[in-house]
Amino acid sequence: MAQQLAIIVLVDVGSALESRTLTGNTYLFDNMKLQGSVNQGTGELVTAVNGAYWSDGSQAGEQVLNWLPYSLGSIPPTVPRGYHTTRARQADQEALAELAALANRPSANGDTDAALARIQKSVGTRVRTTARTRALSGQKVLDVTGQVVSDHGQGAHSYPAPVITDIFGEAVDEKIIYPAEYGSPDLVTDGWYWSATVDTSRPGTYVYKMRIQLHELIQRAGDWTWEPVNLTCESKLRITSQPRRNGFTGAGVGYLPIAPATFA
CATH class of the missing domain: 2.60.40 (Immunoglobulin-like)
Known part of the structure; x- marks a missing residue:
């Protein structure tokens, strides 16, 4: 075998x-x-x-x-197959929740601009795919901890x-x-x-x-x-080509030390 x-x-x-x-x-x-x-x-x-x-x-x-x-x-390969998609969806949901809270909160223009910049940073960027990278479609850039990366020029992505x-x-x-x-x-x-x-x-x-x-x-x-x-x-x-040592008996190649079958 x-x-x-x-x-x-x-x-x-x-x-x-x-x-x-x-x-x-x-x-x-x-x-x-x-x-x-x-x-x-x-x-x-x-x-x-x-x-x-x-x-x-x-x-x-x-x-x-x-x-x-x-x-x-x-990111370790042992995470679930849809991990990247799940993290991207979570980032989008968190950004939508923050936008809804921002719309219902009166604030000065400066505060609004800062909040929008923070939301844009947290949502990250969805990577555009080509014919050669279709398998990576729909993914956002994550770091090794699974967080969305906003500054792609830093080289800290996974x-x-x-x-x-x-x-x-x-x-x-x-x-x-x-x-x-x-x-x-x-x-x-x-x-x-x-x-x-x-x-x-x-x-x-x-x-x-x-x-x-x-x-x-x-x-x-x-x-x-x-x-x-x-x-x-x-x-x-x-x-x-030479046979190796038997891992069960510690000896050369031969039969395993199995007791002969007994029949009634």
Whole structure:
């Protein structure tokens, strides 16, 4: 049976956009540290992929890789899927309530102007979307605490999660891995994730590259919009053919210590 191996791609989006590179701004983790993966938490991760074998030593099946991209210093991906929409609606409702209270309260023009400026600041700005950023439609700019951001030039806003748009390179060209994007009911991955089966019958170290799309908040013709920025980073897989130590018995590959069945 294939084993599911997860690779977390954590991107410091703010620094990556500033330097226009993922080098030094990407941190990779996987769940194979105890099986030989090295350089965890760096951009030089080498993921250990061990062959799956039957008791007679024959190959049992491929391993499966799953890539999950996240943004460093943004709103956690574990919040409900409609969180941004909910916060935008709350900001609008609060602004309407303040406007209603202001309309029913007699005040001087100076006080009214100050109150309107405060309401405008609290309601924030809805980001205009384009054909390339349609998935971010209807969202307002939030900070990492979920509050609406009014001053977009300060760079204190939360960035959208990175999006892997392609996986290519030596490992794909040599037919070591077969990557593809799949649909999923998992709300954390927004319904899509990249996965690949691995041919474990060919030991060696192979490089693969990921094309990752980030989004930068810029102003065009008076409107704020998320502009896609495509960058590339790479990682490695080290495929081994020798069976690993049995995690249940602590010994070599063999049968599990299960008592023989008794029959009446």
